[in-house]
Amino acid sequence: MALFARFLAKTATRPTTIVTTTTTTDNFITRPLFRSISTTSTTSTILTSSLKPSYSSSLTFQKSPFPANFTSANVNSSVFPVNYYSFHSITLKRCHLSQLCPTTIQTRLFSTSRFLHNNNNPKTNPPSQLSPVKSTLKLFELKTWQFFRLILQSIGVIVTSVAALFFLFFLYDATTYAGDDENSENGSAGKTIPVPYFALHPQRGGPKNLPIFDACLDDLDTPEKQLETTRPRLVVLGTGWGTVALLKQLYANDYDVIVVSPTNYFLFTPLLPSATVGTLETRSLVQPIRGMLRSINAHFLQAEAVDVLFNEQLVEVAATNPETGAKENFYIPYDKVVVGVGSISNKHGVDGLEHCLKLKTVDDVTSIRTKIVRNIEAACLPTTSDEERKRLLSFVICGGGPTGVELAAELFDVVREDLTKRYPKILRSEVSVHIVQSRSHILNTYDQSISNYTEKRFGKDGVDVITNSRVNKILPDRVIFTQINEDGTKTLKELPYGICIWSTGVDKAPLTRAITERLGKPHQRNHRAIETDSHLRIIGAPLGTAYAIGDCSTVRTSIADEIERLLRDGVLNSKRYYQMEIEDAVAMPVTNRPVTSAPVEEHLALPITAQPVSNTSQSSPNLDKLGNPSETTITQDPSANTPHHLQPRRHIHAIEDDKDLSQLSLTFDDFLVLARTIRSKFPQTRVHISRLEELFRQYDHDGSGTLSYAELEEMLAAIDKKITSLPATAQRAFQQGKYLGRKMGRLVRLSDRLRVADVKYGDVDASICKPFMYHHLGSLAYIGNAAVFDMNGHSFFGGILAMYAWRAAYFAQTVSFRTRALICMDWLKRGLFGRDLSGV
Ligand SMILES: Cc1cc2nc3c(=O)[nH]c(=O)nc-3n(C[C@H](O)[C@H](O)[C@H](O)COP(=O)(O)OP(=O)(O)OC[C@H]3O[C@@H](n4cnc5c(N)ncnc54)[C@H](O)[C@@H]3O)c2cc1C
Structure with a gap:
């Protein structure tokens, strides 16, 4: 402030002419207003052509230095005298814009005087009284001042904002406490x-x-x-x-x-592995259920x-x-x-599972976390032998699915990021993480490339992946398992553990x-x-x-088991409908009837043959409608030209009679109806019942153009095998x-x-x-500062960026703003202070 006061005092003694030209911008503060300053005259002149109204009005505040007839209106187009000191008082004391940013004004003034100093036109710009050295010094003085002032202003803004936030928070907080109002919902005591x-x-x-x-x-x-x-x-x-x-x-x-x-809460299970090692807190993963039930006035019973x-x-x-x-x-x-x-x-009939921990509930998380911390602390004791230390620090995970893999990754993160910093270095070299997997790969439900990537990454990190191994027994300190070697022989092995976690389906x-x-x-x-x-x-x-x-x-x-119901609901119903249509058609006046001379019964009795025709032949309208490629078309002879809804059906009586169901043989048209019924009743079969013509030909073993009951049964059984049950996710x-x-x-x-x-x-x-x-929608898994994504056949994997994508995916899925805020804070806390490995 002192520096600035000195500058004002000096400049105030020098009467100045200030000439302004246009301000073409919206913002007076940020754009140049002053174009030149003359220090020769005893009065100052402001030339304005298009000053912003805000500036004009600010000038009208300071009435005394201006002529009596001066108003805000004539500021915009007048030349008028003004004392430089007055000008400063206007800009710095009265003008609200300059009060907002006096530094800007100074900068303008100073740079203008510099401009004058370098300007050789004596007519419009008389030479400055400041010497170049003084001018440079002043520039330095001002720049330093401006810099400190900016810092002070920034700090001021931050402190004020934080104070305002605190104030608002406490204001809000105060409103959340129950009042003493007797009429309120809370004042019901005694009522x-x-x-x-x-x-x-x-x-x-x-x-x-x-x-x-x-x-x-x-x-x-x-x-x-x-x-x-x-x-x-x-x-x-x-x-x-x-x-x-x-x-x-x-x-x-x-x-x-x-x-x-x-449990009176909802648990966000996908992030449970992170809670076992303190990356996240369990409370951040739960959402109290009663809050959710309020909107539907539901009742809860624990x-x-x-x-x-x-x-x-x-x-x-x-x-x-x-x-x-x-x-x-x-x-x-x-x-x-x-x-x-x-x-x-799933216990898979393994003995000794009571020695294992599981990862399903909040209690499981707490048990694992406590045990990890206890084992690490026990390993640091001087009384612990070398062998015992290694056992205590051996973490065995039975099951190489997503949960097992994520847990191994989280455990390894603790070792890599926290153990090395806060515990004796020897622990780092003696910690081991093992995954025992019965299949040939971990993450075997994911794309092969993802399994390979994960195994490679774990190999690099030192996570021991033991594949083709089935756990036989869990002892209090060892896992006994059988490993199938590459040559097919089996070896019985054992693995000492400090913590064994069971995660197998x-x-x-x-x-x-x-x-x-x-x-x-x-x-x-x-x-x-x-x-x-x-x-x-x-x-x-x-x-x-x-x-x-x-x-x-x-x-x-299992559609094979439903064959009879499907035939009745689909084909038989459609035939009943069809028969009604035919009866209607027969009852129609002769002139309106379709071109057919045979009575209905004859139509029904007509033989149907399936004939493959050339590739160039016209596709059947049914096939086109279903969008199936048709290289060959099954045509119905002899009534190929009759309207489709009156095409003859041979087996209607056979299907109508339940006892005769096994005698049934389906034409391609019947099969289309059946396929439609199956797809509508069992949507999961859609992928497998798509290329209908191909399917029909594949199972029409005798080439009769119809599917017998046995052929149909065989087809449905084959489709059943292809349908996988929905995942437990x-x-x-x-x-x-x-x-x-x-x-x-x-x-x-x-x-x-x-x-x-x-x-x-x-x-x-x-x-x-x-x-x-x-x-x-796809599967994803965290694999230790990296993540893998299997998105319906497209696999992605990578390091830290993929990890953030993984976090973002789960973050978006959490059920409330509350859990999102808590999870964010936990991630921040881990970054700032590391994982909390206190044994509480
Ligand atoms: C560690 C872990 C990680 C996972 N990660 C993923 C993942 O990344 N992606 C994914 O898609 N899936 C994941 N899963 C699987 C996913 O959690 C489950 O598929 C999902 O929770 C199943 O939901 P649900 O509603 O059937 O049962 P749950 O979510 O398990 O809920 C069951 C509810 O029933 C209650 N309950 C239990 N018994 C009774 C009873 N007798 N009477 C009344 N209530 C009862 C329980 O308290 C609980 O509230 C993970 C699972 C675990 C354990």
């Missing part, structure tokens, strides 16, 4: 709160005469909740990927929703479903009694139930087992999950009342939940119309919604 009688005194009933939970404690809390009690009851079991996706699709007043789960009684429409639930600690069971009646209880780890959860056992065969035949149809309805349960989604379920796609569970949520909404909104139309039976789901179709 009578209405609670449904049966919520406190449930009736008993059902096969086990258990309490029936027919009303909830909060049913009467709000008018909205009261309204929900009049809606159909939807019981949702689980708070995982599938069920949360479903709940998010529902609207308030659709259903009276009751969610039952032993309990475990143990059985579903489909005929009685009751869910048996077990809850822990807080007084006795014992489990107490009760029933929840439902109109519709959705089972989404996930899965448990999924198995039925207890409730899933109970449900499949209850429904039994032939409804439930899958040994891993509850079987549903393509509409996600549990097979064997009353139609439209019970659904299953996510890991606990599998969509049945969050992606699938999420898609199923979303699909079912939408359908549930539609069902309830259409229910009034169905009631009016007196529709009580039949496949309502199928009539309002297409079957569920899974769209695989």
Whole structure:
């Protein structure tokens, strides 16, 4: 400030002429205004041609130095005298623009005087009184001053902004605390709160005469909740990927929703491996469920479903009694139930799994993290022998799928980034990470190039990948496994471990087992999950009342088993329709009839032959419609020219009679109808039932132009083998939940119309919604400061950039802004302070 005051004092003693020309810009501050300064005159003159109004108005503030008739209007086009000192006082004290940025004014003034000094035109620009040396010094003085001033201003702006943010935060924070207002929702102490009688005194009933939970404690809390009690009851079991996706699709007043789960949060599983080593915190991966349920006025019960009684429409639930600690069971009646209880780890019949840790739940993460820290600290003790230290620092992961690989990568990250910095160096050389994989490659469900890349990268990092090895037994300190050598011989090996983590596929959860056992065969035949149809309805349960989604379920796609139903629903129905058409046609006046003289019965009895024709022949309209390439076309002889809908069908009577189904032989047209039926009922078969003509010819072994029942059976069995069951992933569970949520909404909104139309039976789901179709969006995995992506046949992999892409993909999938913010903070925390390896 002192420096600036000195500069003002000096310049103020020198009367100046200031000549301004146009300001063509929008911003006075950032663009030059002053073009020349003359220090010869005792008065200053400002020539303005198009000053901005803001500048003009600022000049009018300082009235005294100007002529009495001076107004803001004439500033724009007048030449008027003004004392230089006055000018400074205008620009620096009065003019709000220059107050905003006085530095700019100085710069302009100074550079103008420099310009004058170098300008040789004495008429318009008389020489400056400043010598070149002084001018340079002044320039330096000003530049230094400007620099410090800029820094001070920046600091000021930052400090003010931070203070303002803090202020706003505390202001907001203050509004989040409950007030003392007696009328508020919170001031209800001492007031009578209405609670449904049966919520406190449930009736008993059902096969086990258990309490029936027919009303909830909060049913009467709000008018909205009261309204929900009049809606159909939807019981949702689980708070995982599938069920949360479903709940998010529902609207308030659709259903009276009751969610039952032993965990009152949703867990973002894909980032669990990062939480085992402290890259992320477990709390950042969970989303409290009650917050999510508020918008649909749903109820939550922290309990475990143990059985579903489909005929009685009751869910048996077990809850822990807080007084006795014992489990107490009760029933929840439902109109519709959705089972989404996930899965448990597959034990594969291996002994000693109790010595292993698993990675499925928040508790598992905490156990692994604590054990890692304990082992590392124990390894640092002087009392620990060399051998024991190596064992403590040996991490064995059984299973080379995405979870196992990501866990190994995270463990290796700790070793590489944290252990070396904070622990004795010897630990680094003695830590070992092993993956035991039964297949020939890790990440074997991914593209081969991805497996190779990952193995190469792990090899470089020192992660030991043991392939073709099946674990036989887990001892308290060793894993015993059999490795198949390249020559086919087997070797029994053992691997000492400090921590062994079991991560090898999924198995039925207890409730899933109970449900499949209850429904039994032939409804439930899958040994891993509850079987549903393509509409996600549990097979064997009353139609439209019970659904299953996510890991606990599998969509049945064995079309060979459904052959009879498919024939009846598809071909037979279409033929009935066709017969009606023909009967109509026969009843038509002669003039309108198609060109055919034979009676209907004759048409039906006409033989159909399939004849391959030349490549140049015209394609069948059916094939064209289905978009299949047709090198050869099957033509129907002798009525090839008759309209298509009246083409003869030979086997209609055979199909109509159920007993004769095995005598059936299908023409190509029948086969087209059947293919359409299969694809609509089993969308997952679409890829395999595409080249219809080729398929037809392949299985028409006798070249008769028709498919016999046996040939058809063989074809469908072959297609069955090609269909892989849907993967047990969050992606699938999420898609199923979303699909079912939408359908549930539609069902309830259409229910009034169905009631009016007196529709009580039949496949309502199928009539309002297409079957569920899974769209695989790709798979990705973190492999230690690198990531791999398998996007439907296109593979990408790479280092740190790929890792950020991986993070971005999961970041986008997290369910709330809260978890996103927490995850971001965790990543930042790791970057700034390293991973938290405290053993709390
Ligand atoms: C470590 C790890 C990493 C993974 N990474 C990925 C990945 O990167 N990408 C991917 O697509 N998939 C991944 N998965 C798989 C994914 O988590 C599962 O496929 C997905 O969670 C299945 O969803 P779900 O809704 O079927 O069950 P879950 O999400 O497992 O939820 C089941 C819910 O049911 C509740 N429950 C359990 N028993 C009962 C009961 N008896 N009564 C009531 N409620 C019950 C549970 O508390 C839980 O809330 C990973 C899994 C793990 C363990």
